[in-house]
Amino acid sequence: MFIEYKKLDLNQVTKEIFQYWKNHDILKKSFQCTTNSYKKKYILYEGPPSLNGNPGVHHVVSRIIKDIFCRYYTLKGNKVFRKSGWDAHGLPIELNVEKYMKIEKNDIGKKISIKKYNSICKKFVHNALKKWILFTKKIGYWIDLKSPYITYNTKYIESVWWLIKKLYDNKFIYKDYDIQPYSPAANTGLSYHELNMPGCYKKVEQISPFVKFKVIKDYLSNKLKRNIFGNDDVFFISWTTSPWTLPSNTALAIGKNIDYVLVEIYSIYNIENFSYKKEIIIFSSKLIDYVLPKEKYYQIFDKNEFYSINLKRCKNKIPYYIIYQFKGIDLMYSKYEQLLPWFKPYYKKENAFQVIDGSFVNTKEGSGIVHISPTFGSEDFIIAKKYDIPPILVLNKEGIPIPLVDMQGKYISSFPHGFGGKYIKSDFTTSNVDKFLVDKEIISFLEKKNKILRVEKYFHFYPHCWRTDKPIIYYPLNSWFIKTTKVKNKMISLNEKINWYPNFIGKKRFSSWLENTKNWNFSRSRYWGTPLPIWRTKKGDEEIVIGSIKELILEIKKSIKYGFMSHNIFDNFVIDDMSDTNYSNIDLHKHILDEVILVSSQGEPMNREPDLVDVWFDSGAMPYAQLHYPFENKDNIDKNFLFPADFIAEGVDQTRGWFFTLHTISSILFNSIAYKNVISIGLVLDKNGQKMSKSKGNTINPFELIDKYGPDAIRWYIIFNSEPWDNLKFNVDGINVIINKFFGTLYNIYAFFALYANIDGFSYKEKELSTDNYTELDLWIISELNSLIEKSDKYYINYNPTKVVRVISSFVLDKLSNWYVRLCRRRFWKDKYTVNKIVAYQILYKCLINVAKLISPIAPFFSEKLYLDLNSVTKKEFFESIHFTNFPIVDKHLINKKLEDKMTFVQKITTMVFSVRKKNKIKIRQPLKKLMIITDKKMVDQLKKLENLLINETNVKEIKFTNSYSNLELVKHIKPNYKSIGSKFREKTKEISEIIEKFDQKIIKEIERKKKYIFHNKGEKISIFLDDVKITTEFVKGWDILSDNQLTIALDLRITNSLWEEGFIREFIRNIQILRKQNNCNVIEKIFIYIINANKNIQFVIEKYKNFICQETLALDIKKDHQEKKNGYEINFEKKYRLYVIIRKVKEETI
């Protein structure tokens, strides 16, 4: 017996299946059914979620997408590799811990030891991990949780070290200082990631001067020298939004191809007494109006006029004259005097204060000449390096060169003119002073020296520290780098081998990210992470990179000999023993490693570089480190058994995160891609399209969600709603719709099947009946089923689960439920257990079992239930779980596209008939005499096979198919077929189509008959063929007609007496059935029917059909009754024929 249920309860199903999986060890078996028996394999790399908190809804999305394809490929007979992984290191975790402990970064190592701090971090991570594991199970994500990779594991760290060493050996790693975002207020460097946290870029007002840099004329190119007469001073005009960097200026950047001008201008000292002198300024000609705005300056075109001008008449405007225009290249290597000669360049003084070319220079704003201070701008730093421009540095007490601003954001104390010790931005002090204080003072100092052309206020977006809300500055900090720029081209070409979903992310965003790749700063000054395995002498003249624990122990032993270490702290580690217990004996985190002092070849002590490895390196190393490569599993990487991955999928934000670091490491070290297919998943937004955030209070707790709706409905909803890469507007109400619509219907089909199969004792014992026994409808649904299998398979392969879900949904709802099952109902209840009936059972069974398999990757619980309920009775398959079965294989011979089209056609016809009935207010229950279907001959022949079906659906006595309108009087309409005449007549299309639309009935008939019509337009002979027009029929006398592009139906609306009687009787019977239900009659109880005061006509009809009525309603007799009408049940067939009936159960009567 098939199990029957009272109603659909998805949560109950989920619980049951969880229990089933547990009892039968299904998960374990799923990962076990391993290696040798499988020829094909499918590799997923799990992007390790950071264990810094609770999972959110967006994690639901990425987990189910990964799960779907793993399950799909399992069904397709692959061994699927899917190890879970967890990112246990990193800043977010540290910050959470600091918040929890109520400490700050600076307290670590002081108020709390690093050892203690790290142990708290580890504990924190453990707690988060528990939640994540529960979450993973609840959502039905099948991934190997038993042997995860965790980035803090000793084995994992060892692999990371090995990779770093390998990079180092290949000369990819170097130490340098780089300009990085730095927050003086928080006293910490920030990552670019932190800069992009919401709200960090704020619009701020900035005071920004146009500064005059005095040209040393001797160094000017001859071209320019020739155009400069007299002794006037010459200045480069440069604009800056950070005047506090001007004392550090050592170069000016121009664009070689940008146009510049020499402009002679009067420089006013004193407006009152008009003391002035002439000088020459240089800037980009494109920016004349920007540098010399019309409100303040005006151009004079005549040289003589300019020189003889009377300034007193100029009111407040200053005149200027353009001497000469030239390209930026003529400025190259010109020199100028140091603007503020307070400090000397640190080295190569001869290279300082010159003009160089910068590709970033533009003419959108400013002057086309950019002030460069190599210590406070990242572009400045890069270009300075290129041209070997020295920075301005001074030696501190320890003899280390430092920039002119200290770590607190103050000018160093040796500044002259009272600038020493002043904060460059007042935001860094607590005192309430003018925001632009230092900037203003610098400007006014320069103004006194006549070094300022003019000053303006400027609004721009400037990054702020997310912790302190204070502005950041760009500051030179020491870091370790990976020279990714060296392999830029390789990374770009390898990227072309990756399939990106959606394509544009890979083609455009990722590749342009690679184009602009910068060397990867992969060190972090933090505490909880993988320590850099690099030791250095104090002078930095010797360094060693450790690539394994073994190596480290050997080095330690050397060091012990020199007396730098007293003993080997890894004493209890057995070298070359790969057992987990051996590895669990040691810890490689910072608090341990910092105590290790090694010895250089010169016998000098070497200390570890105190920094940690960027967590993005940790996760990017995951293909190798998850296998403890190369210490174990060497072949899995080297022989490509488990590398590269077939599939990864994470949020779009990982494009420059994990997607990038995976790609970088694999490109550099393995000359390979790390993944073949990648889905970059869109964001999860709330139902209004707003980003979910805690502060807005619009987040959804995934645990509550799953508990309420069950994993299947959520999975189905998410996948159905939008394609994985599109943003998902998450509306919880939508989940109920899915449950009712899809799961409800599918459940209903099963319930229907189970009900009748049980009655008939169907359990698929009979042998498979051949298609010879199939009806047209059977052939159709089987064709549709096979088409469905084919399409689903295709969409799965193309990584489009949304299309899979939508096509399955359409099959289940529109085709299986609403058509096949509905039309087959009679077959199940009327017939005896005939071949025809068995066929129907077999087909319905096949549909259900195949749909279950097709949806199993997406709805793993419900499909399992369906499968077990079906298969446990029939025992047709021996699998313990649907997830161990094979993906349905399409039988192309059973696909009949023509039949599918035909059925669509039939559905259209019934819809049209219903529509006509509706218009004429004729119920479907009322039989009608005749339906005429007018369409082309080919279609007619095919439709004939489905005649009975149509007769039943439309409730007509007869259907006539025809391809001619011969016995109808009708009006036809003609319309041009633009597609055809457009290409034929081009610009005359409009004209001709107007003529066609005016054709009368005679011409239309002629066109139909001769398939051609010729007429003249403006003396030109024009031929129209049948294909050039669309002819539709509109109206027929005595019939009602509906037309469509392909066909016309005509319905005979005349209701004869006998038709009316039939309609009435059906209505009567139906009402009796309702009464039976109301009286709680069971299916076999007999009744008597009493009719109260019906008119004669009605009585006559009832008498006439008495036998039929009794048979249908299980009545023994129909009697008259003379009670009052109100006691009876009203049957209101038509207004004029109202009657009242009572029914009584036979039992009652006899008592």
Added chain:
RNA sequence: AGUCUCGUAGCUCAGACGGUUAGAGCGCUACACUGAUAAUGUAGAGGUCCGCGGUUCAAUUCCGCGCGAGACUACCA
């Protein structure tokens, strides 16, 4: 600020290598069906296919500009 993606019914989304009636589900209204019934069907209302230009016989679809949304990038001085 730049780059990319998107803008179709009240809501969620389809769709069209350019062709004249633009679709589905949900919601709403009315009706029907009643041996899957807390299901189901039919019909109706509801659209300048974001705006403006261009290419074309023909643009919601292709191109350009603008507006709006989102993401990414960014001290571009």
